[in-house]
Amino acid sequence: MDRIYITTPMYYVNAEPHLGHTYTTVIADTLKRYYRQQGIDAFLLTGTDEHGDKIAQAAKENGMAPQAYADRISGVFRATWDECGIDYDHFLRTTDDYHKRYVQEILQKLYDNGDIYFGEYGGFYCYGCERFYTEKELVGGKCPDHQTAPAYIKEKNYFFRMSKYQQRLIETLEAKPDLVRPERYRGEVLAFLREPLEDLSISRPKSRLDWGIPLPFDPEHVTYVWFDALLNYVSALKYKGEDVFEAYWPKANHLIAKDILKPHAIYWPTMLMAAGLPLYEHLDVHGYWVMDSGKMSKSLGNVVRPLEMKKRFGMDAFRYFLLREMVFGQDANFSFDALVNRINADLANNFGNLVSRVLAMQQRYFSGAVQPLGALRDEDIALRDKFVQAEEEMKQHMAALQFHRALESLWSAIDHANRYIVQTAPFTLFKDEAQRPRVGEILHHLLEVIRSSARLLAPFLPDTSRQLNRLLAVPAGEANSRKPWGTFFPAGHKISPPAVLFPRIEPEGEA
């Protein structure tokens, strides 16, 4: 059986879930549902990253112990994904015992193999980034990320011999063009690797930071947060069992945003090489959501919180927007106008209204009873083929992570169905008694449209898909039926009256 292992990053618990976290998690969930539907066994991992300086500081500011603070935020993440209906298989916390043990196991292994050595390091350290900067990297003497002057500190550190694996990593990237996707990020990584790679400092003296995993070979030091966090992708599987690990590693698709490209494209593969593990299959990198109204800011009150979006627009509508609006890999704009526009145009008008008119006619003309089908006419065949075509296109686009195009393809078929109604005009034909059997056929085809849509939408809009199947009275377990067009509904099968799937959102309704 084919398998795929889908991961989100372990979200750093210094902030509560916002738009970015939600996007990554939603595409991960969509992919999982999609692969499952294709008969591919998919395992979805998410979780929280809880060690490090920033967390220790944030906890202090909140007057809490680091663990208590991490417990709270991690709990918010988990509750959020639960509330959003994210179908994850495991939620890892980097403070979980099994994870800590695994990190120590790997550290010991690399130490024994000579890939970790003790050295002295002096340099400009940015507390915000939790990393040292070379003078060359500083911009005007300040950290390019935080615009603050770093402190010069000198300390004994343990180093991972990352440089040793540089050549092998370059060769791997060249041999596997789809290891890092989309292309532009692979290029970025290769560009970075043209410069000599420095060894990675992987420890912090306890005197400076004690909120971390102690090194097994030197309890006076704790593990650098990235070295700790990256190993989660393996430790989670190991925790589930050696058989689970064997089943899913290395069939990993890591989903990340572009800001954490370097740890995932450079640290992580070299760590895997040193640990003697095969590399992941894909690193899938997406862009940022840019707020139309300026920066995302608490003070401006425009922070996008997933649960508020769910409450205000419905989770499926929000998912639709995220998946349809962003081109995977590129930045996209987030605005309420665009969101409302998408919901009204695509979901309420085109699709919701289509379902509504079909079910209304089915109800009014035949009391909901499905009518028998005769020979297909040209327009019926064209309609069916449009959905066959959409499904094929969706398959290609999903393989390329082109969610927006997958949905576009489906909507092209949905548009065709709206045209089909106008062209065949069942509401006119119905006035002629002799034409009523044909009206029954037309509606039968339109019910197939809805059933196909429910199936094709399932990974993207799971709740809507379920609701559609309920309206169609599709028996449990047959939602994914591939029975040929026109053979699914027996004559007399009762369909429910229409329901409003996506209410139109009036512009003045937004704050």
Add this chain to the structure above:
RNA sequence: CGCGGGGUGGAGCAGUCUGGUAGCUCGCAAGGCUCAUAACCUUGAGGUCCCGGGUUCAAAUCCCGGCCCCGCAACCA
């Protein structure tokens, strides 16, 4: 020579990798339908696809050069 993204009808965006009628949403104009969530359907107006070269039978798309805009501040995906 810091890195990266982008410049496509009034607005917002796809399309560019794998050259071959320039597409979508909104808006605008006219018409149709009345089953439907004032939704749906048809037609129309509106485009030097940033500029200049080059390759080609053919370039928004490939190559070279140039111009302009935007991020790299953050609660960070």
